[in-house]
Amino acid sequence: RPGVSTHAGVPIVSPDGSLDARPGDDSVVFVLAQYPVADPLARYRYVVRRAQEPPQPGPAFDANRLVASHHGYFTDEAAMAEASVTRIVSGGEARALPPVWLAHAEVDDNVPTEITEAFVSAYGKAGGRIERVYFPGARHGFMQQASADTDKSVALMRDFIGRM
Template sequence: MAASGGIGLSAARMFRPGVAHATSVPSYDPGARFDLAVSEVELRRNSAGRVLMARIYQPKGPGPFPTVLDLHGGAWNGKSRFAEEPMDRALAASGLLVVAVDMTLAPEAPYPACVQDANFAVRWLKANAATWNGDTSKIGIYASSSGGHVAELLAMRPRDPRYNSIPLASVPNVDATVAYVAMRSPISSTFARYENAERRGNEGMMKSNKMFFNPWETIHESNPQEILERGEKVMLVPFLIMQGALDDNMLPEIQEKFVSTYRAAGGECDYHLFANSVHEWVAEPGPQTDKARDMVKEFIARQLKFD
């Protein structure tokens, strides 16, 4: 792990996101059950010419339903909107409009391209969620692994000109602020995770990092851990971080350092360590997967009640 010594924590600034569009939040019962309508629409075409799609999981009911954006993992180099389909379906079936989006992959364009996609997706959802009976007064994010890294950057820097550079002509004045972020195994310290890959001799992971962080110094500029330690002016929204105790990809001690730093900077961060769980434990059915789904639902319910 990079030596840092907690530099500048007192200088980190906390901002709460403003309410977008609606003046009240729809009720949400995490124990509810809805049938779903699943559809797909085009989000945008990226610089490589690939059409990025959005997969819509819409509860069948009167609504409107609180809206959640899903950002997939894949070490910034792989996967798509389908990566977290079981979690997306579980969340949507409880009465949430869940929208999973493709993001630009590192072989197409390095950092910050996928963060720009996520920023655009938030603004696009704020403009279009009503089409699928969604409410965006408190739009939130669910994200996994490298998608969690993207989500942390998006939440902490929603108005960063590097990230909101893709125009949305229909609503030019809508910003990308979000109300909360729920994550599974987020890459909260990019450089520490790379050093772990070096120690393990994980050539594939090292290559994925070098493909994405190009030029290499962006691994520090875009490191959520180091952003806080530098005392950057950031927005601090409530986080939920779920971490596998057996994760050898993003080590628990690295994650726990980030949680401590985020809290010290003034942010709220619920942290839960899942026993006997690896990096992608939610990919397999089982008690710990069920626990993770319930935990995300309960966290979202609390955020929607918060004023």
């Protein structure tokens, strides 16, 4: 959100790769979102609940690490609520609704489907154009490893950009 004091002075990477903290054009032409945490408070409450569960076998999901990450980034739950893109869009506070391409992994322990679906619904109801692509069997972070899903995601993002 432009003008929010917590983001003041955060440098922006310019097209030439340099860092720029000067005021400038804050418009966004499109958004590519890979398994986004669109509602930090909902995600925080989810991982707090998950931290109470016994450890599960299989790929590592560390709810306590995610709880600590929220505490490290946000001052409190009010700040998490304030940062919720879903809340901003639902409340009519968004200054613009650029087209969004969003990937969601089926097996996402970090960002459950309900959080993503709430954002997709809010964005559409607000009049925004959003394309959600579901990746069956994929896990959160799948784009960090070479795979057929990664290749598919890159191809779909390129196609989306080409239509802008």
